[in-house]
Amino acid sequence: MSGYRGTIVERSIEDIKKKIISNDAVVMTSQEICELVEKGEGITIRDVDVVTTATRAVMSGTYAVLSFPVESPFPFKRASKVFLNGITAHVGPCPNESLGMLDLVVFGTAHSHTIPGYGAGHLFREMAEKKSIDVAVTTEGNETFHTQVTLDGMPHAKLFATRHTFKNYAAFVNCSGKPVGTIFHATEFEPDMKTATFSGCGQINPLKNDPQLETIGIGTRMLMNGAQGFVIGEGTRSSPARPNLTGFADMHDMDPSLMGGFSTSAGPECIVSWAIPIPVVSQSVLDAIIVTDPDVPMPVMDVDRRVTIGSTSYADGWRGTDISVEFRPSSCIQCEECRAAECCPMDAIHYNNDRPVMNMRQCFNCGLCTTQCPGNVFRAELGSIRFEMEGRMHEVPIVLRQSDRKRALELEEKLKRMILDGSFVISQMVDTIRS
Template sequence: MERSVADIREKLEKKEAVVMTAQEISELVDKGEDVRSMDVDVVTTATRAIMSGTYAVLSFPINSPICFKKASKVFLNGVPAHVGPCPNESLGILDVIVFGTAHSILIHNYGAGHLFRELAEGKEIDVDVVTTEDEAIESKIKLEDMPYAKLYATRHTFKNYAAFVNSSDKPVNTIFHATQFSPDMHSATLSGCGEINPVQNDPKMDTIGIGTRVLMNGAEGFVIGEGTRSSPGKPNLTGVADMHKMDAALMGGFKTSAGPECIASWAVAIPVTSQSVLDAILQTDSDIPMVVNDVDKRVMIGSSTYADAWKSTDRAINFNPDACLDCEVCKPIRDCPMEAIQRKDDRILLNRYKCFNCGFCSTVCPGGVFTAELGTLHFEIEGKHQDVPIVLRQSDRKRAEEMAEKLKEKILSGEFKLNEMVERIYP
């Protein structure tokens, strides 16, 4: 089976193409269906996760009574921005770069991921500038008033990532947990959307390449190359998209015990151009290794599969507010990485719009207000079997599946056009 993207695009234009989500394919495989005999033309994939390798380039004017030559420091809602590369001397225009890992100097556990989401929500942002003449300027800005706002990925959509445990005898502060990571391998966290992850479905980059059109946070963007620390065995992508068209619900900040991190989402269409591409698509969670790392030393100590995380587990959190015990300190409110849980009028509330479905609330709530089956890691260390419960997921499989379905609908309606890459990432 060899065919071109142009062949598949022609079938799409004639309304003759078969488009399926990666989840739909995997469900058929699990049922024992012979998917190889089906004429599948396009498979839609997606992932939503913490993606630290993110930055925004913003350019906008500021209202100021001061005529300044250049800015030396800029803060957006307290998040530091790097001035330049264009100085815009005496124009009253700021060109800045904001790293996704930047933390606010004003608001605890507020970072660039929160800032990017609030911009996409249309909220007004505080701009604080220190000029080269050491004058202070305060202004406000909305995304709609920024002529240029692009989000760049430097290291996104890993071909899945890893699970983490803490095998040391001391708690560890880390970006891989919402709170301190408890010692002695009592719990595990993980990242990766398994069988529906884009690069997992095209690991040789046969269809994903430079110039491939994708959806980043819901906005059309493009792959611009391989990501940092990418390799043929462990590929990831760089990309860019316009922030003005992004869906705020697919973005955000995620609180960790080492500070806030940045959430990003990708949806990618995989045209089934060859047997090798189809072979990768037919891999299910049970076939996909999930490396288990020691979070303290960042070394591999075992291997599981993504079935431990995503087979027979809950995608979303079950919410039963009537079970609330009115604890003096509500741990779900205190520990929620998205601040999606709050109390109002003596009633516990869950904001589904903010919720990342990480599941951590279900592991700390004594009353069962929040419940979810998150799975258990099964692996061996030096011949000894280990069963470690998963307490936190840093990938949102539920919304990733929804994104893949939405991309499928866009392709079938003609709203999203498949395009051929300009150049391969790996020869």
């Protein structure tokens, strides 16, 4: 890296796009930048043109908009109720009178009425896998029928975000004296601050790398679950301290391994992945990019009261820990009941001929299995949350992560390759999200 420390350099996104086209641009991942910073490298705006960022996490603020024809055994004017694999699909505002069409909205937090533990996140992944989906329709005339559809049979299928990619989410502990069921844990939270969970990819998160939204705005091109889409504004409950985004992408192009359902003690939730390129247009953008996990704040919240009780950093969750779970089936001691399999929020652990099998493509690397298995079949160092509360330091072991940094790192690498080979073109925002 150059040691240039002269006058502040600013350039436009169009200038950077020209460098990419002429194969002169330097594109790096946010992880690569942070590793150089930790080695003491002096990085300047002249050293890098684009930084790719990513996150993969449980993101409740998700919904799908679907429109497709259905095969009906009889003509019908309009549908009044629709279920997809038992999940309520809200019938849209378009009349579609006597056209045999369904316009639907499916909320990412919806649960199936027919399949236990199955939610919209599972449905969205199965759609992306091109699996056949059961469609149950009740018409305005109170007639009913069932049919099947695949994603290829849906001319319109878009996934939308209402509140995604928080710059820094939170760690959770239970300060009460009773167990608490919540979306922030796959099992009930133990009482008296015995365990902690957290969400957020820290230093590689898109909004950590552009917190002032200098390059991310309305119309910014990004990847959602591997499909090219666009940012369309700020998300609900967004604030300058904790910004988040809305956006959308076409489900037909999504990678099933980057999405899915995640079971919690309050029901199934939805997993979504984002990747956003950050053009290094100014020193202020670069200053945010070079911030590493120890300086990325992580609030600590009491999950029972939903109030902030302390603060730490993302170094607690990601520094000196294992981002993936090691699977050692030969260590299995044949427990009568496998707690790891029972508690896995991804249903990634099964048995074949009395031997454990782990679906690594399904695994979210949350780490919960490592805390449940007495035989150490599943191993990962998850770290601890360290924070001060009421003048006393606390250290609470992390037992579950609701973000998958391993695949987020893979996704920012993928985006880097796409920019360099020309299959992803960075875009100039249409308008800023906030003044």
